[in-house]
Amino acid sequence: MAHRHPTALDAEHVTHPAARRLLKAELANCAPCRARAGSEALADLEPSGVFDALLRGYALKRAQQWRTRRTRYPVTLADLAPPHELRFLGRATHEVARGCVIESRAGHKVATTDALAELRLLTDEERAAVLGDVIDGILEGEG
Numbered sequence: 001m002a003h004r005h006p007t008a009l010d011a012e013h014v015t016h017p018a019a020r021r022l023l024k025a026e027l028a029n030c031a032p033c034r035a036r037a038g039s040e041a042l043a044d045l046e047p048s049g050v051f052d053a054l055l056r057g058y059a060l061k062r063a064q065q066w067r068t069r070r071t072r073y074p075v076t077l078a079d080l081a082p083p084h085e086l087r088f089l090g091r092a093t094h095e096v097a098r099g100c101v102i103e104s105r106a107g108h109k110v111a112t113t114d115a116l117a118e119l120r121l122l123t124d125e126e127r128a129a130v131l132g133d134v135i136d137g138i139l140e141g142e143g
């Protein structure tokens with residue numbers, strides 16, 4: 001049944017409506033909506049699609065958290081990550097993070113072409129694990 005989750009969601013870097021629906025369903029812990037929106041994200045690996053929107057939101061949030069005064073751009077998300085943070089990421093997520101390129105310190109630009117290509121090479125289980133890491137990262141500090 002279609003219903004809404006009147007959940008407060010910040011996730012400032014995520015604007016895609018279906019991506020935000022998934023994040024709200026996660027915050028509301030609504031199993032049917034999580035399953036439906038999750039399948040939708042896993043099935044849409046196109047540029048500017050649902051998974052891409054989540055990946056960009058994740059990359060931009062982490063880029064702001066992980067940058068230092070010495071960070072040189074462009075930089076991949078994997079290169080930007082502090083070693084102790086990388087340990088929390090699954091292998092597949094680490095590979096995808098290698099494909100996310102943060103273009104500049106100020107900007108809201110992240111190139112995900114290589115990351116989307118990497119996602120297509122993964123198994124369904126690996127792709128679902130990446131989605132889980134990405135969602136956890138975006139929602140960290142929320143809810």
Ligand SMILES: [Zn+2]
Pocket residue numbers: 003004005025030031032033034
């Ligand atoms: Zn629901």
